Amino acid sequence: MASEPISIVVVDDHPIWRDGVARDLGERGFEVLATAGDVETGVRAVRSTTPDVVLMDLNLGAGSGVDATRKITETAPGCHVLVLSASGEQEDVLEAVKAGATGYLIKSASAEELVEAVRATAEGDTVFTPGLAGLVLGEFRRMAAAPSADTPALSERETTVLRLVAKGQSARQIATKLSISHRTVENHVHSTLRKLRLENRVELTRYAIEHGLAEE
Amino acid sequence: MTIRVQDATSPMWLGTGLLRVVTYPFAIAAVAVNYDTYARPWLGVTVLVFMGLWTLVTLAYSFRPALRRGWLVIADLLVTSGLMLTTLAIFDLSIPEHVPSVITTVWGSVPAVAMGVYGGWLIGASGGLLLAVCTGLARLTIDMSLFTDAVLLIGSGLVIGMASTAARRSMVTMQRALRTEAATAERERLASSIHDSVLQVLAHVRRRGGELGGEAAELGRLAGEQEVALRSLVASGPVSSAGESGEVDLLGLVRPLGTSRISISAPAGPILLPHDTANELTSAIREALVNAERHAGPSAQVWVLIEDLGTEVVISVRDDGAGIPQGRLEAAAEEGRLGVASSITAKIRALGGTASLETAPEEGTEWELHVPRVRPEPSTGLARLVKRRQHG
Numbered sequence: 126m127a128s129e130p131i132s133i134v135v136v137d138d139h140p141i142w143r144d145g146v147a148r149d150l151g152e153r154g155f156e157v158l159a160t161a162g163d164v165e166t167g168v169r170a171v172r173s174t175t176p177d178v179v180l181m182d183l184n185l186g187a188g189s190g191v192d193a194t195r196k197i198t199e200t201a202p203g204c205h206v207l208v209l210s211a212s213g214e215q216e217d218v219l220e221a222v223k224a225g226a227t228g229y230l231i232k233s234a235s236a237e238e239l240v241e242a243v244r245a246t247a248e249g250d251t252v253f254t255p256g257l258a259g260l261v262l263g264e265f266r267r268m269a270a271a272p273s274a275d276t277p278a279l280s281e282r283e284t285t286v287l288r289l290v291a292k293g294q295s296a297r298q299i300a301t302k303l304s305i306s307h308r309t310v311e312n313h314v315h316s317t318l319r320k321l322r323l324e325n326r327v328e329l330t331r332y333a334i335e336h337g338l339a340e341e
Numbered sequence: 342m343t344i345r346v347q348d349a350t351s352p353m354w355l356g357t358g359l360l361r362v363v364t365y366p367f368a369i370a371a372v373a374v375n376y377d378t379y380a381r382p383w384l385g386v387t388v389l390v391f392m393g394l395w396t397l398v399t400l401a402y403s404f405r406p407a408l409r410r411g412w413l414v415i416a417d418l419l420v421t422s423g424l425m426l427t428t429l430a431i432f433d434l435s436i437p438e439h440v441p442s443v444i445t446t447v448w449g450s451v452p453a454v455a456m457g458v459y460g461g462w463l464i465g466a467s468g469g470l471l472l473a474v475c476t477g478l479a480r481l482t483i484d485m486s487l488f489t490d491a492v493l494l495i496g497s498g499l500v501i502g503m504a505s506t507a508a509r510r511s512m513v514t515m516q517r518a519l520r521t522e523a524a525t526a527e528r529e530r531l532a533s534s535i536h537d538s539v540l541q542v543l544a545h546v547r548r549r550g551g552e553l554g555g556e557a558a559e560l561g562r563l564a565g566e567q568e569v570a571l572r573s574l575v576a577s578g579p580v581s582s583a584g585e586s587g588e589v590d591l592l593g594l595v596r597p598l599g600t601s602r603i604s605i606s607a608p609a610g611p612i613l614l615p616h617d618t619a620n621e622l623t624s625a626i627r628e629a630l631v632n633a634e635r636h637a638g639p640s641a642q643v644w645v646l647i648e649d650l651g652t653e654v655v656i657s658v659r660d661d662g663a664g665i666p667q668g669r670l671e672a673a674a675e676e677g678r679l680g681v682a683s684s685i686t687a688k689i690r691a692l693g694g695t696a697s698l699e700t701a702p703e704e705g706t707e708w709e710l711h712v713p714r715v716r717p718e719p720s721t722g723l724a725r726l727v728k729r730r731q732h733g
Contacts, residue, residue, distance in 0.1 A: 139541040145548065184537050215609035232544040233568050233601065236552065255606045255644050262648065263608020270651055291606040292659045292707070293644035 130156040131247045134174060136167035136193060137182035137209075142232070146180065146209075146239075153240055164193040171197050171204055177247040181226065183210040183217045191220045198225030207246040209239075219260050222318060223325035228252025251315050258291035261317055268324065277320040286313040348406055349512030350505045353458045357451060358403025361396050364448040368392055371446045378441075380433035388427050388444055395420055396448075399455070414459045418452040418468055425449050425472070428479040443479045453494050457502030465498030536571060543568035569601045588613040591654070594623040595647060602640075603630060607647040612654060614714070618692055622656065622712060625688045625696075629658040629708045632682070637662020637705060653694070653714055659707040664700045685710075 133155050137143040140162065147157045158174040161167035164185055171179055179197055183190035194206050206226040208218065218229050228251055230242050242252040265279050272278075279287070282303075289299045296314075300307045348354075372389050379385045399417055402408045425445050432441035443449060453472055457465025473491035477483060543564045550561020574597060590611035599605040614622070626645060633643045641662040648655040682698060685708065689696040694712035 139538065142541045142545050145545050149548070149552075215607075219609050231572070232540070233547065233565060233572070236548060255604050255646070259606025259646055259648075260609050262606075263610070266649060266651070267608065267610060288646065288648075288657075291644070291646040292657050293604060293642060293661065 130154055131178060131243065132156045132158050132174070132176040133178050133180060133243065134158055134167070134171050134176045134204075135160045135180045136162075136164075136170075136185070136190070137180070138162045138185045139182070142182075149236060150240075150243065155243065164189070164196075167193050168196045168200075171201055175201055176204055178243050179204050179206045180209050180243070181206050181221070183208060183214065183221060189217070191217060191224050194221045194226050195224040205246045205249065207242060207252060209234075215260060218257065219264055222257070222261070223321055225322065227318065229254060229257045231256070250311060251318055253290050253314050255291045255293050258287045258314075261321060262287045262291060264321065265317070277324050279317060279320070283313050283317050286310060287317060290314065348409075349508040350409075350458055351406065353501070353505055353508070354406075354409060355403050357455050357458055358400045360454060361399060361448060361451045364446065364451065365393065365396055367446045368444070368448045371442060371444070375432075375442060378433060378436075378439070379431050380435075381431050384427065385431045385444060388424055388431065392424060392445065392448060395424075399451075402455075409459065411459065414452070414455050417455055418471065421445065421449050421452045422471060422475045425475040425479045429481070434481070440480055440482045440484075443476055449476075450494055450497060453498035454501050457498045457500070458505045460502065461506045462499045462502035465500075465502030466495050467498070469495035469498035540568055540571060543571070565601055569599065572599075587616050589616050589619045591619045591622060592647065594619055595626060595645065598623075598627065598630065598645070603643045603645065605645045605647070608649055612647065612649045614654065618712065621688050621692055622654070622710070625685050625710060626656060626658060628685050628688075629710075632685075633658065633660035633662065633706065636660075641705070651714070654712050656710040656712075657707060658710075660705045662705050664702050664704050664706055 133147075133150055135143050135147050135150075135157060137146070137160070143160050143162065147160050151157050158176050159170040161170045162185075167179075167181075167185075181190045181194055181197075185193065190208065190210070194208070197204055197206055205228075206221075208221045208226045208229040209232055210218065210229070222229065227249070228242055228246050230239065230252060231254070234242070245252050262279075262284070265277075265284075268276050269278060285303070286299060289302065294302070296307055296310045299310045303310075368389060372385050376382055376385065395417075399413075402410075402413055425443050428441050428444045431444055433439070434441070449472060450469075453465060453469035456468030470491075473487075473494045476490050476494070477487050480487065547561040547565035547568060550557040550559075550564065553561075591614050592607050592612055595607070596605055630643060630645075633641065637643075637660040641660045643658065643660045646655075646657040646659075648657075686696045689710050689712060692712045693715065694710060696708065696710050698706060698708055700706040
């Protein structure tokens with residue numbers, strides 16, 4: 126175990142769940158710095174405490190967890206956002222990942238999976254469930270169907286790795302299968318997310334220029 | 342939520358007003374041409390001026406919905422009929438065989454249109470009939486021309502009346518549809534927030550139950566199963582037919598198959614396939630899942646990956662069970678008891694695709710199904726038949 130506990134902020138509008146998760150993580154040696162029930166409080170709490178990991182619910186009543194994720198990754202780049210969502214809304218998950226979340230877990234994940242995911246997120250690793258891999262794969266295919274000059278594409282290796290992840294193979298199984306190191310598998314996965322985010326930024330910039338928002 | 346809908350007949354009222362403005366110059370021209378044959382030219386000019394004023398008065402209902410009243414429409418009819426009859430006083434009737442032309446000309450037909458717009462086909466046709474009678478009286482002659490005018494007057498009132506009734510009806514239908522849509526959207530919004538809360542509680546019960554152990558663990562497990570079932574239901578939404586092409590979203594059919602042990606990975610957007618293709622694929626997936634459960638045991642995990650490559654749809658169904666020992670598959674095939682596997686293969690072949698099964702001891706089994714996306718065209722059936730022949 127590291128000498129300093131991993132610090133966490135939990136953003137979730139459902140009090141029973143929020144406090145339950147906070148208590149569970151506290152009992153397992155994590156330091157829960159704050160909890161919040163809406164976008165504004167959440168973003169403020171993260172800015173003032175700068176935790177290692179933000180556990181983010183996507184369905185935040187009045188506001189969206191996607192917005193909160195964007196604000197957090199823009200203003201507090203050191204904090205890693207792990208999306209923990211109840212109702213697997215596919216589009217929202219994809220948007221949150223584009224906005225900078227480095228992982229996604231559905232709430233039905235077991236306590237062990239959650240702890241594991243929080244540790245990985247704190248170390249800057251991506252937490253990729255098969256479901257998320259399927260989404261990302263689909264998104265790149267969608268972009269490839271109508272490509273423009275700066276559309277990012279997955280390399281053949283990245284596609285292979287993502288497909289294996291989507292079919293439930295662990296990083297270790299994939300490493301063995303492809304005869305590459307565990308770390309290389311992680312890198313491939315990470316790089317797909319980076320490309321996705323880049324595309325998102327390019328899109329946003331293009332939108333801003335087209336609508337005269339970026340005249341500086 | 343309120344829905345503001347414009348009066349469906351508004352454009353028709355505007356048209357009626359426009360018709361009167363457009364026909365007025367005809368009346369002016371007729372007065373200019375016939376001026377010399379008038380017994381009382383001053384009356385002709387006075388009637389013409391009055392027609393101009395009345396045109397302005399009746400323009401009111403074109404622009405003010407509140408004035409689209411029965412009394413104004415009836416007044417219009419009576420005033421116009423009266424003006425038509427002034428023909429008798431304007432023309433010199435002493436000349437035999439001189440048929441006077443009605444002073445109002447085609448301008449006088451507008452009330453029939455207005456009545457049709459106001460009250461439907463019967464009222465419109467009645468208005469036309471009254472105007473036809475007035476035309477006959479004003480001309481003091483019964484001839485073919487009168488019959489032609491009568492048919493046109495009654496006909497325009499009738500047709501416009503039918504059109505306005507139809508417009509009103511479709512507007513009512515549309516309003517009802519809009520209201521239903523708004524209600525559905527509201528219900529969905531409420532449902533999604535309720536679902537979210539229920540999911541949260543179920544997830545919490547499952548977590549706590551698992552930690553407490555014993556009987557609580559059993560409760561937690563049950564809650565967990567319901568949580569996954571509800572989640573896939575919410576995520577899939579209604580299986581709606583995607584429009585006139587008869588295509589359905591494959592994901593809407595497959596996502597509900599997900600459970601705590603079956604993970605479904607797919608793109609965010611819909612994968613639209615012809616109705617039959619989507620159903621056959623779904624049933625092939627279902628069979629593969631049943632197969633996995635039978636061979637890999639009830640505790641095995643299964644992952645379904647659905648990919649849309651544009652020209653084809655690829656589906657992988659993998660389990661982490663013991664796999665099928667080498668030789669057993671072939672032996673089974675030889676003995677002709679490869680029920681499930683051959684059923685899946687046959688289904689996929691019928692769709693013009695391919696199915697392959699990979700398995701190794703301790704590595705589970707993996708189905709990979711490739712199905713081409715064929716655009717619906719007449720040659721498809723034949724091509725499929727030919728393909729089937731080649732395979733079978």
